[in-house]
Amino acid sequence: METSTENWDPALTRLLSSLKEVQSNGEDVAFLNELLQSKQLHALVQVHNKIVAAQCKDDKFYPLLSNAMQVTLEVLEMFGEVVIASKEYQELLSLLQKPHFQAILCTHDAVAQKDYYPHLPDIPQDADEEEETVKIVQLVKSDEPLGGAQSAEPIVGATIKTDEETGKIVIARVMHGGAADRSGLIHAGDEVIEVNGISVENKTPADVLTILQNSEGTITFKLVPSFGKGGSRESKVRVRALFNYNPAEDPYIPCKEAGLSFKKGDILHIVSQDDAYWWQARREGDRIMRAGLIPSRALQEGRILHDRQTDPQTLDGKPALCSPSTANTDCAPKTPCSPTPNATALLPCKSTPKVKKIIYDIKENDDFDREMVPTYEEVARLYPRPGFVRPIVLVGAPGVGRNELRRRLIATDPEKYVTPVPYTSRAQKPSEQSGKEYVFVTREKMEQDISDGKFIEHGEYKGNLYGTSAESVETIVNTGRVCVLSPHWQALKMLRTPRLRPYIVFIKPPPLEKLVDTRTAANARSTFDKESSRAFTEEEFNDIIRSSNRINFLYGYMFDEEIVNEDLARALTQLLKMAWKVQSEPLWVPASWVQ
Template identity: 95%
Template sequence: MDNSTDNWDPALTRLLSSLKEVQSDGEDVAFLSELLQSKQLHALVQVHNKIVAAQCKDDKFYPLLSNAMQVTLEVLEMFGEVVISSNEYKELLKLLQKPHFQAILCTHDAVAQKDYYPHLPDIPADADDEEETVKIVQLVKSDEPLGGAQSAEPIVGATIKTDEETGKIVIARVMHGGAADRSGLIHAGDEVIEVNGISVENKSPADVLSILQSSEGTITFKLVPSFGKGGSRESKVRVRALFHYNSAEDPYIPCKEAGLNFKKGDILHIVSQDDAYWWQARREGDRVMRAGLIPSRALQEGRIIHERQTDPQTLDGKAALCSPSAANSDCGPKTPCSPTPNATALLPCKSTPKVKKIIYDIKENDDFDREMIPTYEEVARLYPRPGLIRPIVLVGAPGVGRNELRRRLVATDPEKYVTPVPYTSRAQKPSEQNGKEYVFVTREKMEQDISEGKFIEHGEYKGNLYGTSAESVETIVNSGRVCVLSPHWQALKMLRTPRLRPYIIFIKPPSLKTLSETRTAANARSTFDKECSRAFTEEEFADIIRSSNRINFLYGYMFDEEIVNEDLATALTQLLKMAWRVQSEPLWVPAAWVQ
């Protein structure tokens, strides 16, 4: 081995010597020998050894000096006393005089001297060791909320309240991701003694908030720690919101500035469910790390139940803003949460949807869906993979155009997009081919299959049964093609299963005026009259709007996307984009579908 290898790692050198003693000319031995003689490998080993040696000596690295800027100034002063004409001297002199380089040195010195640590007040010399343990926490004021019974401007990411038993000011909750949470020093239950040196004894939350609002720069808290009530671990639960929420319109939220607004369909990351009525959450994908308050599932279910009891015919799905008054809640003064004396309607409760035990027909019968209480649905990402083909389901009111969109989508690529052949009990016509237009079966056979749950939808027309079998859908999916369906909306309960994992698109009509104008201009023919071809009536347009609103109210929590069918060409373009995305991008689905 030549002299250039004298400083190589001894262990690798011994391993190489041993390898040369092996009498073998195999490729593996040759490869290993070449690797052990690699200069890059030996350089990496040396770096590794130095790091290990440093860690064994001390767990931390320390700066060589903490006055680098002062040394630089001394060097510049020395350079001013001599005359050197070399290029290296000129380059170094120019570098040391650059503002950016000097700023880096000043930053180095600040870090080395730990000047970034907050300067806390000294502990009084006459402090009594037997007094109650306190902690002093200093935070930089930011645009984060700290509120109590009254609303307050954003400050440090926590809420306060008056303890009902002791009358003292305590930390009600710490917002995940906020300044208080990031400090790791403030916890729910901590008693506030002083704020910026001002005692909070006999003060209300509003008084404390006034002190905080008038503070500039840093805020110093003196707290009595609540032992055994450390911060909770962040949850990993993701949910899809099934309703709209605006904290500014909620009179019972503990702190409006701490509320998180969201829209139906938003994906929320639930970071804390410690409070029975107010969860902490972030919108998935938001860069803001601080969590906000949202109503819990139990609270929102109570609101919806109250709304339905107050107005059972409501179709807009807007819930009355009402909150249970709880002894340990930090929502301020106790306020009756229900306009009726029956407050039990707002307590957390579970409602089991009724199971339909009869064969339904095309006539509407949604009584069995009235008890569904959509609030949040736990979701997870479903990643595309070979063999995973999700059916596309178009649902909407009769006459809205979902069947026409289905036909046009299939026409774009008949080899890829396929609609299952429907079953019927009517007699086969001479011009028809079994399995092409329809699959013809006896009425007895079809009724038996319906009773056994083998049809995703079925109905009767002029004394004959019609329907779509679940097996025909699965056959298309298993063949690697995309099954496209436009079923009756009640079929969603049979389709939306972990086995099929459909992608459900709601075809929504435009406004009544636009619906009438666009269909009239396109000479659209009514789908309400199968006996003759005629235009839609104004009453039929109104029926489309009413039926669409009802479908959205009862089944909207199942929809993945929405298309407003104002212009057929534009709606088809949107549908094609969605059809491509569902087979190529990871999408949020019910969590049970990916387990």
């Protein structure tokens, strides 16, 4: 039966009629005849005609929204809070998590946000060398900073300074996304001759700011252009901030009003690194297009190192705990003690050494950790991949409850959440089965694997080696299940690699008073004494707080999230939401993991 051509495009209909008049039975004609009668071709022609008609009318198309991916993530978050046993629900959930579908939404958002405009090349220098070229730029006064070395005033989105060699007023920097940047006519290095017809010769930046303050409406600049120093192309670098910053409290920032405040963990879009000391950045997701000033990596590292050298007995502003020791011993002093002369990292004090069966890297290297100066970490989005879920790593101080949280998470779905079976060199008991409680290997084999870096953590207890292999973690990941680990914090150096891509959650204790109250109310048993069941002592509670502070100081830059374990049920709920997010949402990870 022939397809109805009642609503077909006239041109398509005429073409089909002409084809029928051709007296030929060739395969090409038959194929063309079938193609011209297809509904798909007819639909494409209709879309084409509508677009052409709209363009002829000079109509413009506008997206309904520019954050389709964000809306999808919000929908997925809502789905994570409820479970509906229906085929349609499962089908929609599966569709929204597909990488190709999410990639389409991200592309839609990029187009909707017009993140595709080309950058024009710099204007070539054609001016006569014997004549000074002057440009007149007129801008509308707005709530954007233009400031000097000592003060600032919201004007046009640029900063000025006195050139040290010539003594003239020049544009120090142009803030990306501001009015001056959008004009494309003002560049760093341009010499300011006049502002609103007033000469700035022999004036200070503060004098120029006064002129700008008293200006109304438009502001006219007469500038001598600095050729070869045009606006730089906006960078695409994203970083995770590893410290808090408030420009209002920074006495050295060139213009406080131009500064960008942020908190540890914020994702920043670094748009310019032209200045060795002050970068320009925007918080990722902010609607404000104008960038702000933040300290560069080199500047911030220098500040942190200066603070550490000035006060080597502090851990992030807290008193040092005690000097380093080997992996298999604890600190004996009951009071805070002085660090070693080389200011290496510090271990929590304990009242008396206790024998505990713990696993961690024998080669503890706090010297290396102490030298880490976390400022910014370059990141990129890692999208969920079907059949591969990032391992979830719970790290925290002994006694904080991370192992209990791991057990409870696994208990919610033992088929989905799995912990790797540890390896050991001890002899296998008759009642044991290798691969169930432990994987039993010879000491020689285990020592060789440790030497080859095949274990993410290992330790010795009563003359026998114990450890967790990277291969066992990969085996769980490659089967589509979620590997859950609660290693010693030293294992993070082996775990946080592009090979494993872990999602690290810091389990943090509540304040000391709450810690004592909640554990006492729950009749919690001490994890420091394996020989008997008893309550935590006051000193052990203090050890938990001190050790937690130390872990956060040394490894906080590695953490993706943190959970305050005040109430175990609430902490488990938070952990389940994080586990869902790891499986379903694109997340920021070190850039090297997605290259």
